[in-house]
Amino acid sequence: MTIRGLQKTTLLDFPNKVACTVFLGGCNFRCPFCYNVSLVYDADKGGGISAEDFFTFLKKRKGLLDGVCVTGGEPALAEDLDIFLRRIKDDGFLVKLDTNGSFPGKLAALIEGGLVDYVAMDIKNSIESYKKTIGAESFGGSKSLKKESDIGANQENTESRNNISNPNEKTMESRDNISELNKKEAGLDANQENTESRNNISNPNEKTTESRDNVSELNKKETLLGAVQKSAAILMENKIDFEFRTTVVKELHTESDMESIGKWLSGGEKYYLQRFKSENETIVKGLTSPSDAEMQRFRGILAAHIPNVKIR
Ligand code: SF4
Secondary structure: OOEEEEEEEEOOOOOOOOEEEEEEOOOOOOOOOOOOHHHHHOOOOOOOEOHHHHHHHHHHOEOOEOEEEEEOOOHHHOOOHHHHHHHHHHOOOEEEEEEOOOOHHHHHHHHHOOOOOEEEEEOOOOHHHHHHHOOOOOOOOOOOOOOHHHOOOOHHHHHOOOOOOOOOHHHHHHHHHHHHHHHHHOOOOOOOOOHHHHHOOOOOOOOOHHHHHHHHHHOOOOHHHHHHHHHHHHHOOOOOEEEEEEEEOOOOOOHHHHHHHHHHOOOOOEEEEEEOOOOOOOOOOOOOOOOHHHHHHHHHHHHOOOOEEEEO
């Protein structure tokens, strides 16, 4: 586990908690508006702190911090994320996980294993506009994408390492079945139909089979988008507290996108709209922030579908 950065205290990132934030390197997306350029492109670059030093720090903060926010990049790419989170939990801290939602099997396993207490999942855009918003299509700017095949290249390997020890073998067995299916979800092959593999999700012992089957219907057309949709559906089972959130960029988001997101995620409880800040270094240059009026319009559109929508 390479920890690329540590913010020793945050009052903002973990709702109603005092926390620290650890930054893990690497991401399978290339969102044009991404602020964490070095984390995305230089996943293994040094300069962070060792896991041992982090846990020494954490022990000293016992009683001062409630929890740890684990962010990236995309933390679910880390092979030993489960071990890392288990250790945080064993030390008595709550865990908040930030994710782009592209590893539903891993997300489900972490939730079932009791290794996360709160999840913030990025909703990059409406399904129709998702690919351009994660950098999967060429988008005018100063920094071009790496090859598309690089995006999601680590996904299959990571998803295949979903075995989190858990005494509840039955539950984990069914999750592992899902994990097996998720191996098929690597990459950005928009036209690949994986209907057969996804229909294998059904499991008579799995309470959530029906909802997963509904999700599998959605997955027929788009593999990576299917993974994102599946993660959203897993969170909307409400087994743990969670939020959806979108960084809103003037060039990428429209009222029509918000209407589409609202319909898609109408089972969600909390949704945060975050205004893009153009002063940060980003993967693509030249993007701009929406106006206050636009943010309010977007909030209103989402609020017609989701009860608690806020701008932050
Ligand atoms: S904003 Fe996009 S590219 Fe950047 S870390 Fe998040 S998911 Fe990855």
